[in-house]
Amino acid sequence: MQDLFTSFSLQVNNRVYIKNPESSALGRKIVESSINLIDEVGFEAFTFRKLGLEIHSNEASIYRYFESKYKLLLYLTSWYWSWMEYRIAFGLANIHSPEERLNKAIKLLTENIELDGSFEHINEYKLNRIVIAESSKSYMTKEVDQNNKEGFFAGYKQLVGRVSDIILEINPIYKYPHMLISTLIEGAHHQRFFAQHLPRLTDAVNGEDAIIEFSKEVTFKAIGAKCPTK
Amino acid sequence: MQDLFTSFSLQVNNRVYIKNPESSALGRKIVESSINLIDEVGFEAFTFRKLGLEIHSNEASIYRYFESKYKLLLYLTSWYWSWMEYRIAFGLANIHSPEERLNKAIKLLTENIELDGSFEHINEYKLNRIVIAESSKSYMTKEVDQNNKEGFFAGYKQLVGRVSDIILEINPIYKYPHMLISTLIEGAHHQRFFAQHLPRLTDAVNGEDAIIEFSKEVTFKAIGAKCPTK
DNA sequence: CATTTATGATAGCATTACTATTATATTTGC
DNA sequence: GCAAATATAATAGTAATGCTATCATAAATG
Numbered sequence: 001m002q003d004l005f006t007s008f009s010l011q012v013n014n015r016v017y018i019k020n021p022e023s024s025a026l027g028r029k030i031v032e033s034s035i036n037l038i039d040e041v042g043f044e045a046f047t048f049r050k051l052g053l054e055i056h057s058n059e060a061s062i063y064r065y066f067e068s069k070y071k072l073l074l075y076l077t078s079w080y081w082s083w084m085e086y087r088i089a090f091g092l093a094n095i096h097s098p099e100e101r102l103n104k105a106i107k108l109l110t111e112n113i114e115l116d117g118s119f120e121h122i123n124e125y126k127l128n129r130i131v132i133a134e135s136s137k138s139y140m141t142k143e144v145d146q147n148n149k150e151g152f153f154a155g156y157k158q159l160v161g162r163v164s165d166i167i168l169e170i171n172p173i174y175k176y177p178h179m180l181i182s183t184l185i186e187g188a189h190h191q192r193f194f195a196q197h198l199p200r201l202t203d204a205v206n207g208e209d210a211i212i213e214f215s216k217e218v219t220f221k222a223i224g225a226k227c228p229t230k
Numbered sequence: 231m232q233d234l235f236t237s238f239s240l241q242v243n244n245r246v247y248i249k250n251p252e253s254s255a256l257g258r259k260i261v262e263s264s265i266n267l268i269d270e271v272g273f274e275a276f277t278f279r280k281l282g283l284e285i286h287s288n289e290a291s292i293y294r295y296f297e298s299k300y301k302l303l304l305y306l307t308s309w310y311w312s313w314m315e316y317r318i319a320f321g322l323a324n325i326h327s328p329e330e331r332l333n334k335a336i337k338l339l340t341e342n343i344e345l346d347g348s349f350e351h352i353n354e355y356k357l358n359r360i361v362i363a364e365s366s367k368s369y370m371t372k373e374v375d376q377n378n379k380e381g382f383f384a385g386y387k388q389l390v391g392r393v394s395d396i397i398l399e400i401n402p403i404y405k406y407p408h409m410l411i412s413t414l415i416e417g418a419h420h421q422r423f424f425a426q427h428l429p430r431l432t433d434a435v436n437g438e439d440a441i442i443e444f445s446k447e448v449t450f451k452a453i454g455a456k457c458p459t460k
Numbered sequence: 461c462a463t464t465t466a467t468g469a470t471a472g473c474a475t476t477a478c479t480a481t482t483a484t485a486t487t488t489g490c
Numbered sequence: 491g492c493a494a495a496t497a498t499a500a501t502a503g504t505a506a507t508g509c510t511a512t513c514a515t516a517a518a519t520g
Contacts, residue, residue, distance in 0.1 A: 019497095026498075042372040047476065058499050063478075136366045142272035144427045157430040175433060176444045182424065182431040183417035183448075190416050191409055197374045200387040201412040203405060214406045218413075221451040249466095256467075277507065288468050293509075 009119075010082040013151050016074045019065045027065055029055050032121040034072055039126040043073060043134040070138065074152050077135045080127055081155035084109065085162065098169040099228050103216060105163050109181075110188035110215045132189040160185070171223045180222055184215050239349075240312040243381050246304045249295050257295055259285050262351040264302055269356040273303060273364045300368065304382050307365045310357055311385035314339065315392065328399040329458045333446060335393050339411075340418035340445045362419040390415070401453045410452055414445050 009022050021027030033055045038046045046069060052059040066072040091108050092101045113128035139153060147153070164177035174180075191211045195204040204210040220227040239252050251257030263285045268276045276299060282289040296302040321338050322331045343358035369383060377383070394407035404410075421441045425434040434440040450457040 024497080045372070048478085049476080058501095059477095060479085060500085061498055064497080068477075133370050136370065139428065140363050140366065140423070142275065148428060153428060157428065160431055176440065176447075177433065178431055179421055179433045179440070179444050180448070183413065183421065186420050187413035187417055191413065193370070194412065198369065198378060198383060198387065201390055201408055203407065203409045210406065210409070214409050217406075218410070218448060218452050221454075222448050224451075254466080278509085279507080288470095289508095290469085290510085291467055294466080298508075 010079055010086065012075055012078045012082060013154060015150050016071050016078060016152055017066055018063075021065050021075070026055075026057060026061065028121040029057070030062055030065055030072075031075070032123070035076065035123055035126050035130065038073075038076075038130050038134065043069070043130075043137055070141075073134060073138050074147070076127060077131055077138050078152065078155050079122070080131050080135075081159050083124070085155065085159045088159070088162070097228070098166055099220075099225055102163070102166045102170060102219070102225075103228050105166060106184065106215050106219055107212055109163070109185055110212050111209070112192065132193050135189075136186075167219075167223055170225050174223045177223075180219060184219060188212075188215055240309055240316065242305055242308045242312060243384060245380050246301050246308060246382055247296055248293075251295050251305070256285075256287060256291065258351040259287070260292055260295055260302075261305070262353075265306065265353055265356050265360065268303075268306075268360050268364065273299070273360075273367055300371075303364060303368050304377070306357060307361055307368050308382065308385050309352070310361050310365075311389050313354070315385065315389045318389070318392070327458070328396055329450075329455055332393070332396045332400060332449070332455075333458050335396060336414065336445050336449055337442055339393070339415055340442050341439070342422065362423050365419075366416075397449075397453055400455050404453045406452075410449060414449060418442075418445055 014020065019027065021031045030051065034046070034051055037051055037054055041050075048062045048066075048069060049059045052062055066075065088105050088108050091104055095101050095104060113124055115123060115125040118124075139147070141147070160178055160181050163181045167174055167177040167180065188211050191202050191204055191214075194202040195211070204214075216227050216229070244250065249257065251261045260281065264276070264281055267281055267284055271280075278292045278296075278299060279289045282292055296305065318335050318338050321334055325331050325334060343354055345353060345355040348354075369377070371377075390408055390411050393411045397404055397407040397410065418441050421432050421434055421444075424432040425441070433444075446457050446459070
C-alpha cells in the first residue's frame with residue numbers, strides 16, 4: 001500500500017474534533033505527538049498540558065482542535081478503523097472466493113501491525129498498540145449512548161458489518177456473524193495484550209503467530225466452512 | 231447457592247487493600263456503596279469524596295482501606311473472579327462427563343448474572359455490570375506488569391486455567407485452551423455491553439440468550455467436540 | 461478505666477481539565 | 491504591499507481531583 005495514501009486522507013466523523021487536525025501543520029503535529037505520548041505514558045497520564053510541552057505549543061491551542069482528550073482518543077480510534085477498512089478493501093481486491101476473502105480479512109484484522117509509513121504523521125505501529133490498550137476506554141463510558149448517536153463508532157460498526165457480510169456469503173444462515181467478528185477483533189487485541197503482560201491467559205508464544213491461526217480456526221469452524229490455508 | 235456463603239467469605243489478595251474491608255462495618259459499607267456508586271456514575275466520575283458523602287463517612291477514612299480507587303476496583307474484580315470460581319466449583323460438583331462440565335462452565339461464565347443475595351454487602355448483579363464495563367480498566371494500564379507481579383490478577387488466571395483444564399480433558403492436543411477461554415469470557419462481556427449500547431456489533435436479541443448459545447457453539451466446534459445440549 | 465485503635469473533621473497541596481483574555485504572528489484577499 | 495481576518499502563543503484563573511497531614515473524638519480491648 002506504499003505511497004498510495006499520500007494523495008488522500010481518511011475520513012473521520014467531523015464531530016469528534018473542533019477543527020480538523022489534518023488542516024494545519026499544528027493539527028498534524030498534535031495527532032502525531034499524541035500517538036507518541038499516549039503510547040509512552042498511557043491514556044490516564046496523558047494530558048494536553050504535557051502534549052503542549054512536547055510539541056512546544058500551547059495547551060489552549062490544542063483545545064482549539066479537540067474538546068477533550070477523550071475526543072482525541074475517539075479521533076485516533078476512528079481513524080484506525082477507517083484505515084483498517086481501507087486495508088481490507090485493498091487487501092481483498094480481485095479475490096473472488098469468499099472463503100479466501102474471509103481468510104485474508106481475518107489475517108488483516110488480527111495480525112500484528114507494522115509501521116507502513118503511508119501517512120507521514122501517523123505511526124500505525126504505535127497507533128495499533130494504543131487501540132489495543134486504550135480503545136475500550138473510548139466506548140466503555142457513561143456517554144456511550146450519546147456518542148453512538150453522534151456517530152462516533154460508525155467506522156467500527158461499518159467494518160464489522162462488511163466482514164460479517166463475507167461470512168453470510170459463505171454461510172447465509174449463520175446466526176451470529178456480527179458477534180463472531182466483533183468477538184474476534186476484540187479478542188485478538190486482548191490476546192496481544194495478554195501475550196505481553198499476562199501470558200497465563202493466552203497460549204500465544206512470542207514470535208509465531210498463534211493469534212491469527214487461532215482466529216482463523218475458530219471462525220471457519222464456527223461457520224462450518226473450510227479454511228483455504230489449511 | 232443460597233445461604234451457603236453466609237458462613238465464609240471469599241479470599242482476595244491482601245495486597246489490594248490496606249485494611250481488609252471485610253473486617254469492619256465501615257469496610258463493608260465502603261464496598262457495598264462503591265458498587266452502587268460506580269455502577270451509577272461510572273468509574274471515571276467515581277471518587278472517594280463522593281463515596282464518603284454517600285456513606286456519611288470521610289474521604290480520609292476510605293483511604294485507610296484502599297490506597298486509591300484503582301485498588302478498590304482491583305478488589306472488586308478480584309472478588310468477582312473468586313466468586314465465579316466458587317460458582318463453577320459448586321456448579322460442576324458431581325458432574326463427571328467433561329463435555330457436560332465444560333458446557334455448564336461456559337453457561338456460568340457467560341450468562342447474565344442475577345442477584346443471588348448470598349453476600350449481604352455485595353450486589354452481584356451490579357458487580358457483574360461493573361466487571362463488564364470497567365474491569366478492563368483494571369489491567370489495561372501502564373502498571374499492569376507491576377500489578378501482575380504482586381498477584382492482583384491471580385484469581386482471573388486461575389479461573390481461566392481451571393476451565394482450560396476441562397478443555398484439555400476433552401481434547402488433550404487442543405493448542406489454544408487459554409486463548410479460547412479468555413476470549414470467551416471477555417467476548418461475552420463485550421457482547422452484553424454491545425447488546426445494550428452498540429447493537430450493530432452483535433446479533434444478540436434482547437431477551438433470549440444468544441450469547442450463551444454462541445459461546446457454547448464456538449467452543450465445542452473449536453475443540454472438535456459435541457455440545458451435550460445440542 | 462487506661463490505652464490502643466478506628467473514625468471523623470478540617471485543611472492543604474499539586475495536578476487536572478478546562479476557560480478567558482490579551483498579545484503576537486501568519487495568511488488572505490484586494 | 492497592506493488591512494483585515496484568522497491562527498497561535500502566553501499567561502492567568504477556577505473548580506474538581508487525588509491525595510496527605512493533623513488533630514480531635516469515639517469505640518473497642520485488655
